[in-house]
Amino acid sequence: MSPFLFWLFASLTLIFGAAVVLNPNPVASALSLVASFLGLSALFMSLDAFFIGIIQVLVYAGAVMVLFLFIIMLLDLRAEERRRINWLAAAGGFGVAVILLVQICVVIVHFQAAKQTFPPLARPTSADVWNIGQLLFMNYNLPFQVIGVLVLVATVGVVLLSRREPR
Amino acid sequence: MITLGDYLVVSAILFTMGFAGVMLRRNLIVILMSLELMLNAANLSLVAFSRFRVGANGLPNYNGQVFVFFVITVAAAEVAVGLALLVALYRARQTTNVEDIRSLKF
Structure with missing residues (x-):
């Protein structure tokens, strides 16, 4: 990874990260967060973590941010009105x-x-997914199952929370 | 050349931004987004350490990347539950501003 690309993507991540916090409009914040995550995913790939970079784009920039934008649309949030700041x-x-x-x-x-600096790798890590999958299903099988239960509990909790109370 | 410290400094700045967002912003949705920034800053340093620790077989130490995988999964579940709570709160109070939610405030 050339230093120029590192600083390009690092500054992209940090500038849009600052925009998330500074922007008064929630929609602009959410879109800045997407841009920040794309820069972060490029940083992951610069560290030869291609699998993590891809799921960063798929899960965060894809699923989580769509959820955020969907909620913002659902609640019809506008820019915060000026309040007296403490x-x-x-x-x-x-x-x-x-x-x-x-x-x-x-x-x-x-x-x-x-x-x-980072030590060189013996061979290019093209079998990155294979290696992580091996570790995930052999060494970390129990935590993986527990994570599955956690996601199930979260799904049931969300359904329960978003159900309207019967009067 | 890019050192490990450069990645750690970027991660530290990103974490601080998320922290400042949680401390300073008053909109619950933006607070949740700042939480995501903090989680991702931690992920960046985990991946940097994973790449830094090259084992005897010449591959990165994948334990850190598996941990990042778990963090991303938990963060996705957390966002889903947090946003469901937000919608429930909005139905009850018609606001997402944390200063308007003061029933439990001493």
């Missing part, structure tokens, strides 16, 4: 976020391995 609370929240970022960056600076 500046003290906003400054406090921003301050906590900046402190968190500084702390994580200090940890990364003192982390020795962070200064190393």
Whole structure:
């Protein structure tokens, strides 16, 4: 991965990530999130994680964001009307976020391995899906089954929540 | 050359953006989107570490990528339940602004 492409996709991800938070209109936020996820998926592929990059596009940019846009359409949300902003609370929240970022960056600076480049792979990982599937169904079979139960419970919960209460 | 630290810094900035969104925004849908940003920032650092740890067979350590797979599945379930709660709340209160939902506020 050339440094130019890395910084291109990293800045794409970060700029649209900032747009999600800063945009007053929820529809614009959702579309910025799609663009941010596409940049992130390119970053995954630059790390030779092709399977993760593909499901990032399929699950997030495809399914999850359609769900978000569908709900925004259903509730007919418009841009937030101007409210009186509690500046003290906003400054406090921003301050906590900046402190968190500084702390994580200090940890990364003192982390020795962070200064190393990525070691080369023995062969191109074209069998990426095969390898992950092998690990998923051999070593992580029980967590995989549990995830299936979790998705079933979530489906039943959503149906129950969105059912209208009989009067 | 791109180092591991570059990916970790991008991941840290993305996580902080999501965190700031959860702290500062008042619209529940945007708060859920910011949660997704935070989960994806964690995924990015997991994949970076997975690529960094090349094993003896010359392949990345796929344990991290399997973990990312689980995180994506849980995040999809979380979004579905969160949005169903949001719709139920909107039916009851006609608002998605967290400042209008103060029945439990002390």
